[in-house]
C-alpha cells in the first residue's frame with residue numbers, strides 16, 4: 448500500500464512539475480497570496496517555483512537567520528527554499544528534499560535561472576532524509592506531511608536532523624472531523640492532500656496544534 452501511495456503521489460506531482468503553472472498565472476498567484484505570501488515575496492523568486500501547491504507560509508513563521516541551514520521537506524519547485532535562501536544569506540544554506548524527479552529537475556532549473564549559490568535539492572522521501580544528525584537549524588514543510596504514508600518516521604527524521612534548539616514550522620491540511628468512507632479510501636483524495644491529512648482530534652508526542660488550518664510543532668529537546 449505504501450508503495451502504491453508513493454507511486455500515485457509521484458505521478459500526480461510529476462505531471463504538475465511538467466506543467467506550465469507558474470506565478471505568472473493569476474490564479475496560482477492568488478492561491479499563494481491567500482495562503483500568506485506577499486506579492487513582494489512571490490516576485491522575489493523564480494516564477495516557476497510557485498505552482499499554487501502551498502497551504503501556508505512556513506518560512507514567515509520560522510524566521511530563518513543569516514548563516515543558518517534550513518531544510519524544506521517536500522520542496523516542489525523550490526518556493527520556500529528560495530525565500531529561505533535570501534534570509535540565510537551567503538553564509539547559510541537552504542536545502543530542498545523531494546521524492547519526485549521532475550520536481551527536483553524543475554527546482555534545480557529555477558536555482559540556476561535565479562543564480563542561487565546557497566541552495567541544494569536532493570531527491571528522497573522525507574521519511575529517510577539524506578542529511579547528517581543534528582545538522583539543521585530550521586525544518587519547514589508546506590502541504591506535504593499529509594502526503595507521507597509514514598508520518599511517525601517523518602517526525603523521527605525531523606528530530607534526528609535538527610540541531611538542539613532547532614526550529615520547525617509546518618503548514619498543512621488537517622481534519623476537523625471524520626472523512627466520509629468513500630473519500631477516506633479514495634486515492635484521488637489522498638494525492639489531493641485530503642485523504643492523508645492528520646486529524647485535529649489526534650495528537651502526537653511533542654506536537655501542539657495551534658489552530659484549525661495550520662499546526663506547528665516545536666521540538667524543544669533533542670535525543
Ligand SMILES: C[S@@+](CC[C@H](N)C(=O)[O-])C[C@H]1O[C@@H](n2cnc3c(N)ncnc32)[C@H](O)[C@@H]1O
Pocket residue numbers: 456457460461496497498499500501502520521522523524525526544545546547550571572573574588589590591594595596640
Ligand atoms: C502539494 S506539493 C507542495 C510543494 C511545495 N512544498 C510548495 O509549497 O510549493 C507536495 C510536494 O511534496 C512532494 N512529496 C509528497 N510526498 C513526499 C514524500 N513522501 N517524500 C518526499 N516528497 C514528497 C511532492 O513530490 C510534491 O513536490
